């Protein structure tokens with residue numbers, strides 16, 4: 001990244017920088033592009049491809065110039081904005097309005113796209129990531145503890161429901177609190193030994209923790225079904241009414257409401273279920289942020305030593321962040337298992353943790369609305385990019401880099417104060 | 426200073442440091458230091474850079490575990506307690522000894538008011554019943570929060586920070602940040618306030634205000650104040666008692682007048698200069 005994101009430069013410096021990049025491209029390009037082996041009459045011969053190399057060097061030169069130019073523009077604008085910004089933290093009511101507008105859209109979505117299963121399914125996935133993002137935001141965004149193994153708690157939640165429902169016939173709502181508590185205990189289990197660690201070290205240990213959980217699920221076949229996972233997990237019911245075609249054994253959702261059975265009912269129900277869970281999560285975390293414990297999370301992120309000098313037990317504060325973040329991840333996991341009906345360790349790989357972390361960082365550490373926007377981007381962009389097939393991930397990466405150049409602190413980087421003297425008076 | 430006693434109503438003994446020694450490998454940063462700090466008075470620690478003043482604060486407040494010796498706090502309600510055996514957050518919370526830092530340590534992305542509310546965390550967390558009452562918005566918690574805001578407002582007013590309350594602290598000037606750090610420490614309700622070079626980086630007007638504040642806190646609020654300071658205009662004006670450290674040793678102790686005339690102190694402060702002039706003369 002050091003090569004990519006650099007300080008703003010003047011025109012002359014930009015040119016010099018471009019020539020430098022072109023030179024590197026030339027040196028690397030000679031053996032990789034300029035020279036190639038070819039089969040000439042049965043013998044191996046070296047052929048030269050200078051035009052191709054020249055083209056490559058040219059592209060690197062122009063591309064680098066363009067990139068630098070972009071950076072200059074963005075950082076200049078940012079500087080101007082910062083100079084114009086007054087020191088007093090202003091209230092931003094429009095953020096709240098955007099939030100309500102987004103909520104309205106989310107509620108209307110299944111009606112607007114009724115029957116379009118693909119859209120509702122994708123929206124459900126977005127909401128799962130939003131919920132996971134809000135959970136991880138407590139740990140990473142508020143308490144400032146870098147957690148690369150968050151998917152472990154998601155897995156704990158999913159397997160809790162998977163196993164409790166298939167072995168003991170537990171229902172969705174019954175399992176939810178138990179799975180949350182279980183995930184929270186795993187949060188404490190991870191938090192306890194890692195309290196002394198900070199930054200990179202903490203990240204590595206949490207990464208290892210995530211992998212350990214996945215490997216246990218993969219290898220402890222008697223317990224978790226190993227690589228085959230857990231099958232035929234019961235789907236959640238609508239207050240006891242299953243989403244099934246009409247049958248003789250009892251009422252179904254369709255028969256009870258005198259509707260024609262349609263598989264869309266369940267998809268829509270799942271969508272509203274995760275919407276409700278995500279909203280509860282948001283409400284819960286927003287309230288906590290304004291309570292002493294939330295303020296202390298942020299204070300620990302800002303300066304641990306100062307917290308101790310104020311008489312704050314930093315250990316407890318960190319553990320509470322780990323536990324609550326983990327609990328929310330566990331809830332999301334229960335929903336995931338209920339939605340899929342099938343879970344296996346493959347769903348809980350490191351790249352999931354990385355995606356959730358990317359959502360938090362991209363959204364702006366600590367910002368709830370930022371998480372929503374970032375989750376939308378991260379789920380929808382790759383979907384939209386399907387037409388570009390093999391360029392899809394490339395476009396996705398480029399979009400991420402551009403966003404981070406444009407807004408290094410995330411999409412909503414500015415922190416909203418939790419209380420004001422003016423408002424409190 | 427043996428006249429100090431914990432039961433003297435005018436200025437009861439707060440802190441009793443005995444034979445405190447702190448070694449870092451081969452370096453002895455504090456050497457057998459003994460000191461008594463009363464309530465309602467300003468006790469200053471002075472000495473050249475590297476004398477061990479900050480180390481002394483770190484030993485008092487649980488950030489370092491001293492190699493030898495003891496630090497005893499005579500809490501008027503809770504009785505004597507050994508600070509050198511407590512974790513740092515207990516020192517602030519249970520013993521009522523609160524410090525500031527030589528290199529200011531605020532919560533830079535939070536507002537001034539939020540900084541002051543974090544300082545009242547323990548009382549608020551208790552009232553919020555570990556967030557349950559807080560989540561439900563129960564009356565107890567709302568009242569505790571009102572009280573905390575009122576306390577913050579009081580100290581903000583006293584330290585002339587009221588118009589800054591909703592400003593992010595990281596953006597403020599150095600002098601203002603120093604005042605915020607003191608206001609934040611006061612919100613913890615300390616019995617003993619330990620200030621590490623609070624006048625560093627202040628302009629003359631700000632340092633005059635600091636003088637006045639220190640006298641106000643000790644005289645009106647009966648707080649014990651331990652002050653590390655290089656600015657002699659502050660030290661000589663507000664101190665009731667001064668302790669001079671050099672290379673971890675206590676080289677002198679007494680009233681400001683006494684210290685100004687002490688030959689050891691003059692030598693410690695001017696020693697290097699004397700040598701230079703002697704060499705120049707030779």
Ligand SMILES: Nc1ncnc2c1ncn2[C@@H]1O[C@H](COP(=O)(O)OP(=O)(O)O)[C@@H](O)[C@H]1O
Pocket residue numbers: 449452454472473474475476477478479480481
């Ligand atoms: N954590 C530490 N490890 C090693 N040496 C330390 C440590 N803290 C302080 N010292 C040393 O102790 C001595 C006293 O430092 P300090 O208390 O900061 O001095 P002062 O505050 O009087 O300027 C210095 O020589 C310093 O290098």
Ligand SMILES: [Mg+2]
Pocket residue numbers: 478479480527
């Ligand atoms: Mg010092």
